[in-house]
Amino acid sequence: MEEIVAVDRDHSGNIISFKTNTGRIISYRKAIQEIEQGKISGVMLKEQTFSDLPIVQNISTDDTYFENFPPIY
Incomplete structure (x- = not known):
């Protein structure tokens, strides 16, 4: 089973894609x-009341922003 190992962010700091331990880079929607x-x-996944997309949350740290994950690029 794959795990998330890195993230890519837009200019506002929002996560737009993830990198898995197999080297695949997938969009936020594909990850969901x-x-x-x-x-x-x-x-x-953690539901949001103000968005149609759920939040992806790291189980081990309850980190929804993946602050300790390295950038993809």
């Missing part, structure tokens, strides 16, 4: 799909 399908471990 794969978390729902059980293909990515170590994270969970």
